[in-house]
Amino acid sequence: MAITVSETGKRVAPVPGAAQTTWSRADLAGLIMSEANTIPAFLPMPDAHIAGFDLWDMWPVEQADGSLPRFDGAALWMVLTAPAQPDPDARHAIARIHLASERNGQWTLHQPVFPDGFTPGDREWSGSAVLDDARERLTVYFTAAGRRGSVAVTLEQRLFEARCRFQASEGSFILSDWSAPVESVVADGGDYMVANQITGTGGEIIGFRDPGFFRDPASGRTFLFLTGSCARSSSRWTGVIGVAEADGAAASGWRLLPPVLSAAGLNNELERPHMRVVDGRYYLFWSTQRKVFAAGGPSGPTGLYGAVAEGPLGPYTLLNGSGLVAGNPEQAPAQEYSWWVMNDLQVIGFADFPGVAAPAAITTAVQRRTGFAGHPAPFFRIALDGATSRVVRAGL
Secondary structure, rough: OEEOOOOOOOOOOOOOOOOEEOOOOOHHHHOOOOHHHHHOOOOOOOOHOOOOOOEEEEEEEEOOOOOOOOOOOOOOOEEEEOOOOOOOOHHHHHOEEEEEEEOOEEEEEEEEEEOOOOOOEEEEEEEEEEEOOOEEEEEEEEEEOOOOOOOOOOOOEEEEEEEEEEEEEEOOOEEOOOOOEEOOOOOOOOEEOOOOOOOOOOOOOEEEEEEEEEOOEEEEEEEEEEEEEEEEOOOOOOOEEEEEEEOOOOOEEEEEEEEEEEOOOOOOOOEEEEEEEEEEEEEEEEEEEEHEEEOOOOOOOOEEEEEOOOOOOOOOEOOOOEEEEEEEOOOOOOEEEOOOOOOOEEEEEOOOOOOOOOOHHHHHHHHHHOOOOEEOOOOEEEEEOOOOOEEEOOOO
C-alpha cells in the first residue's frame, strides 16, 4: 500500500481505493507452466458425486477472522447446486445454495440455505458466509441472479445479504428467523457496469457478483470484494475486482470504492475474489478461465490467480510475476475450477472435466453430461513467500 508522510513525519493513510493495479498482457508474456504452479492431476471420482445433483462453486462458513469453525470435526460449507439435468450447462439457470459438510475429505449434502421463494433472484449464485463468535448468528452474502417472478431467465446480477439464527446439533444444521434480504451495494455505472443483461455470450457476460467478506485484522475495517466489469473501458474484455467498505464494524451498510485490480483489455472474468493475510501481507485471490482472456494475445491457463499488497486496497504485486498461482494440468486443462483458498492455505475447487484432454471437442449435451464431474475436487495446498507462491502436492 502506498503510504505518504506528512510534514510532521507521521504516516498518512492512503486514499481508499486509490491504488488500482493493472493486470496486463505484458504480465503474462513470460509465464511458464511448472510443477510449482500446476495443480496435481486427478481422474474422475464417481464415489464423490452426490446422486441426483451437480455441485460447483463452494465456500466455507467462516468466522470474521477467517478461521474455520468445526462441528464434531466437520467443516460447514455452502455450495451451488442444481438437480442433474441432461445438459450440465443448464445448471446456472436453476442454481441454489445448499449447505454441505466435509470431514476428512468426505462430503455430505444438507438442505438449501434459504427457504423456498426467499431470495429476490430467480436463482442464487456465489458469495461468502460469516458465523459470529458465539456461533449463533450467520450472515450470508450472495449473488441474486435474475429476478423472482420474471418470465425470462436473465443475466442480471445483484449483491444481497441476509442473517439468520444458527444451530448445530448431531450433524444437522438449523437456519431460522431470517432477516429480509438487503441489497448490499449497487453498481454505480461509473466505475462498474450495471449487470442487467437480458442475454449474453458465455465469457462476455457483464459481472457484478461474488461478494467475498474480509475483515482486516490490523485495522478492523471490513470489506466486500466482488467480481465486476469496468465501465470506463471500450474493450470487450472488462474484468475488474471491485470492493466495498463497511460503514462501521457491524458491516450494516457498505460504500462502493473504485476497483482495486483491473484486467480491462486482458480478461473478462476475475471470479470469486477473496483475501487472506499471511505474515502481515494481504493476498488477493481470484479464478479465471483460459477462454476469457482477450483474443490475439497471451493468455494463462484456467486457474487460481493472485496478487499481494501491504494493505487490502493495494497497490498489488502479481504473484510470481504473472499472477498465476495454480493452473490446471496441461493434460486436463478444464480439470477443475472456481477455487477457494482457506486460512491454512488449503485450496479447493470443483471437479469440472477431469481427465479430459481436449475439452473444446466436447460440443453436445450428451458429451458434456458424460464428461462433467460436478463434485468437490481434491484439496491441495499452496505455500506463500512474499510475492512468490508454489503448489504443495499434499492436500489435507
